[in-house]
Amino acid sequence: MPHKGKIHKYGDNIDTDAIIAARYLNMHEPRELAAHCMEDIDADFVQRVKPGDIIVAESNFGCGSSREHAPSAIKASGISCVIGKSFARIFFRNAINTGLPLLESAEAVENIKQGDTVEVDLATGTITNLSSGKTFKAKPYPDFMMEIINAGGLIEHIRKKSVGAR
Amino acid sequence: MTLAEKILAAHCGKDKVSAGDFISAKCDLVLSNDITAPIAIREFERLGFPHVFDPNKIVMVPDHFCPNKDIQSATQAAMMREFAGKHGLIYFEVGEMGIEHVILPEKGLALPGQVIVGADSHTCTYGALGTFATGMGSTDIAVAMATGEIWMKVPPTIKFVYHGKPGKWTGGKDLILYTIGDIGVDGALYSAMEFHGEAINNLGMDGRFTMSNMAIEAGGKAGLFQVDGATLRYLKGRARGKYTVYASDVDAEYARVIEYDAAKIEPQVAFPHLPSNTRPISLVGNVAIDQSVIGSCTNGRLDDLRLAARVLKGRKVDPHVRCIILPGSQQIYLEALKEGLIEIFIRAGAAVSTPTCGPCLGGHMGILAAGERCVSTTNRNFVGRMGHPRSEVYLANPAVAAASAILGRIAGPEEVK
Numbered sequence A: 001m002p003h004k005g006k007i008h009k010y011g012d013n014i015d016t017d018a019i020i021a022a023r024y025l026n027m028h029e030p031r032e033l034a035a036h037c038m039e040d041i042d043a044d045f046v047q048r049v050k051p052g053d054i055i056v057a058e059s060n061f062g063c064g065s066s067r068e069h070a071p072s073a074i075k076a077s078g079i080s081c082v083i084g085k086s087f088a089r090i091f092f093r094n095a096i097n098t099g100l101p102l103l104e105s106a107e108a109v110e111n112i113k114q115g116d117t118v119e120v121d122l123a124t125g126t127i128t129n130l131s132s133g134k135t136f137k138a139k140p141y142p143d144f145m146m147e148i149i150n151a152g153g154l155i156e157h158i159r160k161k162s163v164g165a166r
Numbered sequence B: 001m002t003l004a005e006k007i008l009a010a011h012c013g014k015d016k017v018s019a020g021d022f023i024s025a026k027c028d029l030v031l032s033n034d035i036t037a038p039i040a041i042r043e044f045e046r047l048g049f050p051h052v053f054d055p056n057k058i059v060m061v062p063d064h065f066c067p068n069k070d071i072q073s074a075t076q077a078a079m080m081r082e083f084a085g086k087h088g089l090i091y092f093e094v095g096e097m098g099i100e101h102v103i104l105p106e107k108g109l110a111l112p113g114q115v116i117v118g119a120d121s122h123t124c125t126y127g128a129l130g131t132f133a134t135g136m137g138s139t140d141i142a143v144a145m146a147t148g149e150i151w152m153k154v155p156p157t158i159k160f161v162y163h164g165k166p167g168k169w170t171g172g173k174d175l176i177l178y179t180i181g182d183i184g185v186d187g188a189l190y191s192a193m194e195f196h197g198e199a200i201n202n203l204g205m206d207g208r209f210t211m212s213n214m215a216i217e218a219g220g221k222a223g224l225f226q227v228d229g230a231t232l233r234y235l236k237g238r239a240r241g242k243y244t245v246y247a248s249d250v251d252a253e254y255a256r257v258i259e260y261d262a263a264k265i266e267p268q269v270a271f272p273h274l275p276s277n278t279r280p281i282s283l284v285g286n287v288a289i290d291q292s293v294i295g296s297c298t299n300g301r302l303d304d305l306r307l308a309a310r311v312l313k314g315r316k317v318d319p320h321v322r323c324i325i326l327p328g329s330q331q332i333y334l335e336a337l338k339e340g341l342i343e344i345f346i347r348a349g350a351a352v353s354t355p356t357c358g359p360c361l362g363g364h365m366g367i368l369a370a371g372e373r374c375v376s377t378t379n380r381n382f383v384g385r386m387g388h389p390r391s392e393v394y395l396a397n398p399a400v401a402a403a404s405a406i407l408g409r410i411a412g413p414e415e416v417k
């Protein structure tokens, strides 16, 4: 099923403290965290965001802390996926593990503006900017990661494997 | 093969691995803390495994918001304590604790040649011991706790060579800040960093931990040192088990080799809001400060406290500055006490805290108000990292943080009269 929504656009090196500030790490329920998502760099993100919306970011999105609270907060805020030029390593793992889809395409990032409406087909990695009519292709995932994504996250992937092995 | 490749090959039962290979690596140590353990525990229960793979290889440390700063933190810490007790894990209560990345090496748990994964991005600190150590999220750690293995992509390695002798006040913190300033916060994205050269050979273990600690600030997956005499002396009488020493081959393949002249590297200061936003101390200008923090998993070790004490001895902290010193562990606190460092700090007008992450991540023990500035020996200066989103953090070494506390503005130790 394609994701469709409005764009919230950010710059380079958006760190996990910006996504969810450490002062909220005394909680870990995704819904509670979502109420403070992006608070320190975009105070009214939480009011603006609608289910299905998409974050577009420049390079190294999610750098900094290993807190899994970051992709959980983004997902629970209603964001359906994140398109970026590149992602920080631990954030990338955490997003795959928790089921927040990430798409890597420098071209898409350059051709999508704040407030555009964009449609994403995850199965093919196709990104369509409905506001401009342009289409882009995200970098495909390695097969190994597709297995985790298709299983619905790392926990499900391991559960399946360990049942098979028993 | 590089050091990283050799360790990873040995942990996935292969003779050879290369950058880009996906492997399932066996873990020698699996770590989490009071912030990341609650989610790891929840995911572990969802996995449905009755036991952890090996309770002697799983460590939980209450350090971020501990001693508990509020009811919610206390609840999360209790959840971790209960799980650790039930499964018989290695656990350090506040009376014997310290910041996770300070105590794992100190207690001889982190050893050369191991693979260590932790639900904390600064797990890379143990690279100083020739260990492949890397940070991950809580779900990864849940899987590692259950199965003892975790998937990884073998990283390419970038070799950094530091020639020459650094100046008197230039330490590990300055070499790594300079490097991050040069290559950027994504300059080593997905890569292992390997540190070499004359300046590295002469660097003590505490300085090496500082450098490995900040590999993540360049986007790195690990920051590795070769094992040498200094490493072996550090491990003597401390190592809790046997270990294997690996070394990079002379013909190892590096993605890049970057060389610096350490003699030309001054003490560095990273301006807000990125660790790569560095300037040499001579070009900092007049930056007044409200607070100076000396501690953390980056610079909370004994050598760091000694350095701060050298500057603070017989002097007074500026009355407008809150100088907060946090020894990295109870052991370091005790040694600092015996050496008279704590007395120097208190006489100088600094506050000394029980070991905790505390202000480093804006948790407690020194939060900043809007518009306030802090010079800090920690590793991150992101927006809001130490408190209000309109506060500012400047990263520096312990001598600079101490000198700044005395002068009320960011300053090098040579400016202190």
Ligand code: SF4
Binding pocket: B064, B099, B100, B101, B120, B122, B296, B297, B298, B356, B357, B360, B361, B378, B379
């Ligand atoms: S001292 Fe700071 S960087 Fe180190 S583990 Fe604690 S919060 Fe993280």
